[in-house]
Amino acid sequence: MMILISRNSFCCQFSSLSLGMSQSHQVRKTEVELLFLGSKLSNSTILTTKATMNSQVKCSLSQSGQLITNSKAVERKMIKKVGKREQHLWKRRDSAGSGRKALNLVRIVSGLPNEKEAVYGALDKWTAWETEFPLIAAAKALRILRKRSQWKRVIQVAKWMLSKGQGATMGTYDILLLAFDMDQRVDEAESLWNMILHVHTRSISKRLFSRMISLYDHHNVQDKITETWRSWV
Structure with a gap:
C-alpha cells in the first residue's frame, strides 16, 4: 500500500510537470509569433497583446490527459488589437447662443x-x-x-x-x-x-x-x- 501511494503521487507530479512544460511551450510559441509580427506592430501594441494573450491562454486536461488551449480566442484577440485605432474627435466650440x-x-x-x-x-x-x-x-x-x-x-x-x-x-x-x-x-x-x-x-x-x-x-x-x-x- 505504501508503494502504491508513492507511485500515484509520482504520476501526479509527473503529469503536473508535463502540463507546466506544455503550457510554458505554448506561451513561448506565442512570444515567437509576436516577434514575427514585430515589424508591423509598435512596441506598446506588442506588450499589450502579449499581456492579453498570456492572460487568455487557459489550459485544461481532457479525460485522456491531453492539453487543451483556446488558441482561436487568442488569435481573434490578437487580430482585434492589430486593427485600426479610434480617431480622436475634437469638440467644436459651441456658438449656438x-x-x-x-x-x-x-x-x-x-x-x-x-x-x-x-x-x-x-x-x-x-x-x-x-x-x-x-x-x-x-x-x-x-x-x-x-x-x-x-x-x-x-x-x-x-x-x-x-x-x-x-x-x-x-x-x-x-x-x-x-x-x-x-x-x-x-x-x-x-x-x-x-x-x-x-x-x-x-x-x-x-x-x-x-x-x-x-x-x-x-x-x-x-x-x-x-x-x-x-x-x-
Missing part, C-alpha cells in the same frame, strides 16, 4: 435715438458682463441690420466694433462701405478706403475694390473710378 445675442443687439439698437452717445452706451452695456468680446454675435447683428436696410445702425455698430479694436476684417469693411454708399456718406467712405489702402496694402480683396468702384459710380465720381481701377490692376 450667438444668434440670440445678435437678435438682442438688433433689438437694443433699433429702439435707440440716432445719437452716438446713446448707441455706444447701450453697446457697452451689451458687452459689460462678457468675459471676451462677442465678435460672432456682433458680426451676425451686422448682417441682420444689413438685410433690414438699417444703414445708420450698421454704421454705428461697425464703428463701435472698430473703436474697440474688434472686427477689423474685409467683411466688416465691405458692409461698412456699403452702408456709407447707401447713406450718401461718400467722404467717410473715402476716409475708410484710404485707411484700408494704407494698412492692408497687399491683402485687399477684389470685392472691396469692386465695392468702391460701385460707390463712385453711384455718386458720379468718374475720376475716382479710374484711380481705383488702376490701383486694382
Whole structure:
C-alpha cells in the first residue's frame, strides 16, 4: 500500500510537470509569433497583446490527459488589437447662443435715438458682463441690420466694433462701405478706403475694390473710378 501511494503521487507530479512544460511551450510559441509580427506592430501594441494573450491562454486536461488551449480566442484577440485605432474627435466650440445675442443687439439698437452717445452706451452695456468680446454675435447683428436696410445702425455698430479694436476684417469693411454708399456718406467712405489702402496694402480683396468702384459710380465720381481701377490692376 505504501508503494502504491508513492507511485500515484509520482504520476501526479509527473503529469503536473508535463502540463507546466506544455503550457510554458505554448506561451513561448506565442512570444515567437509576436516577434514575427514585430515589424508591423509598435512596441506598446506588442506588450499589450502579449499581456492579453498570456492572460487568455487557459489550459485544461481532457479525460485522456491531453492539453487543451483556446488558441482561436487568442488569435481573434490578437487580430482585434492589430486593427485600426479610434480617431480622436475634437469638440467644436459651441456658438449656438450667438444668434440670440445678435437678435438682442438688433433689438437694443433699433429702439435707440440716432445719437452716438446713446448707441455706444447701450453697446457697452451689451458687452459689460462678457468675459471676451462677442465678435460672432456682433458680426451676425451686422448682417441682420444689413438685410433690414438699417444703414445708420450698421454704421454705428461697425464703428463701435472698430473703436474697440474688434472686427477689423474685409467683411466688416465691405458692409461698412456699403452702408456709407447707401447713406450718401461718400467722404467717410473715402476716409475708410484710404485707411484700408494704407494698412492692408497687399491683402485687399477684389470685392472691396469692386465695392468702391460701385460707390463712385453711384455718386458720379468718374475720376475716382479710374484711380481705383488702376490701383486694382
